[in-house]
Amino acid sequence: MIEIARGLIATNGLRSLKVRDVAEAADCSIGSVYNEFGDFDGLILTVNRETVRALTARLVAVPAEDPVRQLHGLAETYLAFAADHANLLRSLFEHRMEDDRPFPEDILLMVMQAFALMHEPMVRLLPDRNPEEVALLARMMFSAVHGIISLGLEERMVAVPPEKLRQQLAQFVDTHLVGLGISLDKARDGEV
Amino acid sequence: MIEIARGLIATNGLRSLKVRDVAEAADCSIGSVYNEFGDFDGLILTVNRETVRALTARLVAVPAEDPVRQLHGLAETYLAFAADHANLLRSLFEHRMEDDRPFPEDILLMVMQAFALMHEPMVRLLPDRNPEEVALLARMMFSAVHGIISLGLEERMVAVPPEKLRQQLAQFVDTHLVGLGISLDKARDGEV
DNA sequence: ATATATTTTGAACAATGTTCATTTTCAACC
């Protein structure tokens, strides 16, 4: 059932997800969807939860030997996920809850965890800086990468081809690291 | 009537905009809204059009004497606009059209024009690089700024206070420019 | 003043999230 909802979101976007379609595809009644997820938001959030879980799993799997390479890997992995599951990511970031119910804590935590994955390599690259400041830098870098990817893939706005985007992202990460005073060559070979 | 719709979006978000509310507030019938805008999307797009127009107007007004200062000004102006009109900007970037009707050409052009405002100062700062490459850099930088701001202001995700965000943005722009090999002090004083 | 065109209206319709009394299913017990 979650599978079905995810498929519908992935192929046609969140807007085209209908309770009745899910129920019919799952060969059950409308009421059963409500018994399972409480309401429509509950269904969407369940899909979103799995989306961020899948994303985090991929990001965590990025090798961490070399911090610079890790940062590139995180950006590339994020891009690959976004390119493969554009609608699912949009559902995660753009869906507003009914009324103004609070965003579920656990999803928030997982997103934060994903954000924080850039923290460790950044600390390694900037051992002398205040860790709190580095945390902000990491979040900022993640946000920047997110922006580049999400706007870059936006079809409405003349999307950049993924391969082109991959190059741009790599360039962006390098540029930013250089700007932070990190020597790319050194980091890529030596230490650890 | 546009005014009313904008007010409703701005205060409660796009999701809470209802045709009936607009009609009632405008003291006219539901049908009149349709006569004026064709359909619901038409109304939203009209508001979005004015949003991007207002944003562009503010960005264009940023002084262009010094390219580095201009880039900072553009980022700060964008932040100020986003902080003041978070829901309107979200409506512009997140609204999906019914079915899959194409995104209106004129709005697309205006957004592109806004993107392109970073192009000129970047060309001035990187006179030796291929202008096409610089255009990509500019778009990338705009996307990064957009990402930092939109995620930064996202209340669901523990929003960064705007003042803090302002500092971070300035730092980001500086860092990126340094990474591109641009001397900030020189640029800030000399040449033109 | 009449006729024609234009605009406005809002009741009716369609799509869709939601509820809940009813039915069905299932498990436990005698």
Add this chain to the structure above:
DNA sequence: GGTTGAAAATGAACATTGTTCAAAATATAT
């Protein structure tokens, strides 16, 4: 096997909301 009571599934009915369109109201022309 039959009885009983809890648990789960059902889908008709409802509420909200975008949309349509024949009719009414208004404006314009002659």
